[in-house]
Amino acid sequence: MSLFDHLVIFPILIPFFVGVILLFPSLSGSLDKQRVFTISANLLMVIVAISLLLKVQQDGIQMYALGDWSAPFGIVLVADAFSALMIALSAVLGLTVILYASAGEDKSGAFFHPLIMFQLMGINGAFLTGDAFNLFVFFEVLLIASYSLMIHGGGKQKIQANIHYVFLNLIGSSLFLFALGTLYGTLGTLNFADMADKIPHLSPNEQLITKSGALLLLAVFGLKAAMLPLHFWLPKAYSSTSTSVAALFAIMTKVGIYSIWRIHGVMFGDQAGELANIALPWLWPIALITIAIGAISVLASQSLRVLSSNLVIVSVGTLLVTISLNSVQASTAGIYYLVHSTIACAAMFLLAGLIQQQRGKAEDRFVIARAMPQSAKLGFVFALLAIGLIGMPPLSGFVGKALILQSVTDPKQMAWIWSLILVAGLISLIALSRAGTSLFWRTSGENTGALQGHPIQYLAIGILVSLLPLMVLFGGPLTDYAQLAAEQLNNGLSLQQLNEAAK
Structure with missing residues (x-):
């Protein structure tokens, strides 16, 4: 058995072992050593993620059975085109966040680097797991790490936001367990493939109970994804925490979206x-209202970080639209847009941190x-990111939104979706134009003399920003890959196919 046969588990093992090693006394007292260790580990994860992505594209779905126990009895990890793409996105985002934080933000609190690694372990595990119980386990791993990361550096606002965040997620975790117990009681399994095989053959009474568990899971994942009306925690939480943590959290809502998908x-x-498509009657109106409320919140934002947080909510609504359309074409568009929105929002959070650092007491608020x-340098980056987030050419936001609009075929749906997405884009244009004017043009006196951005911070932002035009230049292969991911997602995977993939 070659090393490549274990690729599927590496995105979980690497951050786990590195996180544990960083807790050793010989490393926990040396921040420089921790930075070298963490950056090296994230570079390795990028290589592993790209290798896994290429292996899935070439050889098809990969299944890894821990202890060689076949599904549904053992713990299995499954890497299809969608999960492999999300692992690659997580690896790149993790690398840029660590680079940015290594400029000094990691000094403001203890155990920053181990917590980042455990957070990435939980995120990667959620993308790769092949059963619902281990999805719960990895959710808890990433949430426990996020509870500590959110208050990194301390402060009244962070603690207040963290109390709300922890309380809501504890409720969500409890409901998650209730839903899993309900589903296991009727299906006798929590393996995704085995559940998919058994759901069509349930009796009417079992269908009713299973439907209750499934809709309860929708509420749980909706809370994680910041789906309306469960979105109210996000702006406060994301705008209060540290810059690098907020950027990493840009992928947290996508874990919820991924789980719904x-x-x-x-x-x-x-x-x-x-029980086919039982969530669609709920997702359709919720998606549209999420876009509408998110756009209004964008317009009402009083700081760049709050604005960026509300743009995350708009992107969540847009992704929910692609799920509710329930077609391969819509899923292809949604997967492309998911990658774009995660990168663009994370980059905007990092940029907001630099602006906050250089404006003194005004921070990133829209005041003189x-x-x-x-x-000049920050303004140029801001303009590029604004174009991407609005969805204007020539960056990837335009391609993503164009693909979504093109995937709508029903005239009634077209009237609603086109109107809301285009109006939300217009509102984002107005809000970001106002933000740029306030931050870069409405100035008084000489410059603040504040600390300038560290080169490694610009490197982190530059990596993310450069991906937006690259997603356009390589739009053909990326769209083809997104279509492969959408086809595998929509076709599903039976238990027999899962075990065959392990051989």
Whole structure:
């Protein structure tokens, strides 16, 4: 058995072992050593993620059975095109966040680097797991790490936001367990493929109980994804925490979106018999209202970090639209847009941190303040990110939104979706234009003399920003890959196919 046969588990093992090693006394007292260790580990994860992505594209779905126990009895990890893409996105985002934090932000609190690694372990595990119980386990791993990361550096605002965040997620975790118990009681399994095989053959009484568990999971994942009306925690939480942590959290809502796609798009999809597409009547209106409320919140934002947080909510609503359309074309567009929105929002959070650093007491609020030492450089990056987030050419936001609009075929749906997405884009244009004017043009006096951005911070932002035009230049292969991911997602995977993939 070659090393490549274990690729599927590496995105979980690497951050786990590195996180544990960083807790050793010989490393925990040396921040420089921790930085070298963490950056090296994230570079390795990028290489592993790209290798896994290429292996899935070439050889098809990869299954890894821990202890060589076949599904559904053992713990299995499954890497299809969608999960491999999300692992690659997580690896790149993790690398840029660590680079940015290594400029000094990691000094403001203890155990920053081990917590980042455990957070990435939980995120990667959630993308790769092949059963619902281990999805819960990895959710708890990433949430426990996020509880500590959110208050990194301390402060009244962080603690207040963290109390709300912890309380809501503890409720969500409890409901998650209730839902899993309900589903296991009727299906006798929590393996995704085995559940998908058994759902179409349930009796009417079992269908009712299973439907309750499935809709309860929708509420749980909706809370994680910041789906309306469970979105109210996000702006406060994301705008209060440290810059690098907020950027990493840009992928947290996508874990919820991914789970909705995986559970309700596969197990309760077109092949689920009487329970087919039970979430669609709920997702359709919720998606549209999420976009509308998110756009209004964007317009009302008083700081760049709050604005960026509300743009995350708009992107969540847009992704929910692609799930509710329930087609391969819509899923292809949604997967492309998911990658774009995660990268663009994370980059905007990092940029907001630099602006906050250079504006003194004004921070990133939309008020008159002294000019920033590097306003020209920051303004150029801001303009690029604004174009990407609005969805204007020539960056990837335009391609993503164009693909989503093109995937809408029903005239009634077209009227609603086109109107809301285009109006939300217009509102984002107005809000970001106002933000740019306030931050870069409405200045008084000489520059603040504040600390300038560290080169490694610009490197982190530059990596993310450069991906937006690259997603356009390589739009053909990336769209083809997204279509492969969408086809595998919509077709599902039976238990027999899963075990065959392990051989």
